[in-house]
Amino acid sequence: MVRITELLVRKRSEHNEGEIYSLEELSLHQQDIEKIENLDKWCRELKILYLQSNLIPKIENVGRLKKLEYLNLALNNVERVENLEGCESLQKLDLTVNFVGELTSIECLVDLPHFRELFLTGNPCTNYDGYRDYVIATLKNLQQLDGQGIEKSERIKAIQEYSEIRNKIIRQQNEYMKKREKEREEELKKQEGKNKVKQEHKPGFDGRWYTDINNTLDVNAETQINETINDSPKNDEKNREELEKEFWEEKVPFTPESRMQVHEHLQELKKRDEKKDESKQTKQPRRLMTDNGQMLNVNEAKIDFSLTDDEENNQYVLDVSTYKYLDTSLLDVDVQPTYVRVTIKGKVLQLVLEEEVKADSSKARRSQTTGHLLISMPKAKHLIQARKVSPPKQTFNSEPKHDGHKDNKMKTVELLEVAPNGNQEMDFGNIVKEKTDVVKAPFESKVFQKPVERPNSEDFVDDPDVPPLL
The missing domain is CATH 3.80.10.10 (Ribonuclease Inhibitor)
Incomplete structure (x- = not known):
């Protein structure tokens, strides 16, 4: 209640x-x-x-x-x-x-x-x-x-x-009201009959009470008890299904009592299911290592990932395709020298590394656009690489060779010096050549010369009131 x-x-x-x-x-x-x-x-x-x-x-x-x-x-x-x-x-x-x-x-x-x-x-x-x-x-x-x-x-x-x-x-x-009274009486009798049947079929009880403790059960009673006990576990599931079918197929009037019976029956089924769930064996945890301590590759989360060996930066890079809207609090990263483990909502992604890495120097960051998890793991062993040397400066001589080979026209590549003598200052004002009267038109068009002003005639009078020609 x-x-x-x-x-x-x-x-x-x-x-x-x-x-x-x-x-x-x-x-x-x-x-x-x-x-x-x-x-x-x-x-x-x-x-x-x-x-x-x-x-x-x-x-x-x-x-x-x-x-x-x-x-x-x-x-x-x-x-x-x-x-x-x-x-x-x-x-x-x-x-x-x-x-x-x-x-x-x-x-x-x-x-x-x-x-x-x-x-x-x-x-x-x-x-x-x-x-x-x-x-x-x-x-x-x-x-x-x-x-x-x-x-x-x-x-x-x-x-x-x-x-x-x-x-x-x-x-x-x-x-x-008279009809309801009859329904109550019938329901009461029905309940009493069910209780009596349950009591009679109770294992270890044959329906009779014994006042004398020293009395022993007769052979028939003992046989009946044994049959009840032995048959009960075997046919329990089958009988339960039959009783369940009979309960729902039974025609009963729609009364408060029948509604209470349905409710109680559903409560019993619920309790039975809860007991079944409790009786089930708990799921064994996923094995992450062998008996001899060797780590295993596990992808319990069944998520996409890529593990690349970045030789240029001497590190491993693990890109885990975590969901874009997955809360970061549901992610856990554990980097060890020989393996990396990512726990996503309680499910494990574990990868064994071929080389040892620096766990303390490893970094994990999350993309704000895709949501992917990127883990950088520097390797413990430093990679020795050859130093890059710039190619020597090549000079090309225009003088011909006299060693019997074909003459090659060579040019000398020189850098531009702003101030050749070092002490002199560069005159930036005379960099551009002097202006000429000839104006070059673009795109190889005709060249136009600058027009020359014609001298004034002898009878020319400069009247200031006359506006200039446009």
């Missing part, structure tokens, strides 16, 4: 920073709760309360919730509407798919001034002849019943025939 504890309520009030005294909305659905308790003491400010999909058989301990506006008890085992007279602010009540057969119990909602909506879909009382008219005539402030609006003409007609409808409802209700 699941109880409504303070810890459970605080866990469900995270949106209110765990405070329960000022809590206005609380959701306790699908918790297998079998009793409403303590909420009227701890959460007096509640306005909305969700208790659907539980095993609650009775509405209780909510009368002091004066500010409660909405109560959801759908998919429970409620058989009558009760103990809601003190919920002065109640506006909506949801009892969908319950076992309300005593329809006259809704009269406890008559004095609630703000009550507007009621849901009774899926209850036995909805099958009564005159069900809707009775509810509408009884709850005069009701605006919606089972999700359908109530019209004025419908209410007036129901009020006019109220006395007749109520008598009809009471007769049908009494018949249902």
Whole structure:
């Protein structure tokens, strides 16, 4: 049985920073709760309360919730509407798919001034002849019943025939109550029979009690006990499957008792599965080395990688293709002189190195774009390489050779000296040659000479008022 504890309520009030005294909305659905308790003491400010999909058989301990506006008890085992007279602010009540057969119990909602909506879909009382008219005539402030609006003409007609409808409802209700009583008795007998069968087939017990300790069992009883004990382990799994099939194929009435049986059966299956999981052997850890201490190559993470030998920098470079959005806290790198181990979310990638490396000088860094993990591991042995010598300066002589070989035109390659004598300063102003009147046009076009000004004539008069020619 699941109880409504303070810890459970605080866990469900995270949106209110765990405070329960000022809590206005609380959701306790699908918790297998079998009793409403303590909420009227701890959460007096509640306005909305969700208790659907539980095993609650009775509405209780909510009368002091004066500010409660909405109560959801759908998919429970409620058989009558009760103990809601003190919920002065109640506006909506949801009892969908319950076992309300005593329809006259809704009269406890008559004095609630703000009550507007009621849901009774899926209850036995909805099958009564005159069900809707009775509810509408009884709850005069009701605006919606089972999700359908109530019209004025419908209410007036129901009020006019109220006395007749109520008598009809009471007769049908009494018949249902008698039927429920028979179902309870049959269920009680059925449970007693099951308990008796279990007791009779209990290993080591033949159904009889022995008062004399010195008495010995007769041969038949002893044989029966031995057969029961021996056959039990062999056929346990087979019998269990048959019983499971019979349980789900058995036709039973939809009652609170049958719903409790299904719940208990599911709980037993859950416990059985948990025991199986506990009995299973734990998975053996991955072997990372042989019995003689030799390390192994392991890729338990099944991830892509590349290990290259960087001879130029005398180091090994390991590139592990870790996921781009994998948190770095889930990665662990361990570099040893002869191997490197990368743990990714608890799974190991281990590689054996051909040469020893400097573990202290190794570096691991993560790419911010691809997410790859790059590990640089310098080798312990230094690599001796030949020193690179620049090629000698070659001079080419233009003088011909006289050794009988063919003459080769050779040129001397010299560097440009800014100041040949060293003491003289370079005259940067005379680097460019003097300007000439001849202007060379690009792209081997015609050469244009600079135009020469024509001298003025003898009768030329320079009048300053005349604007110059453009």
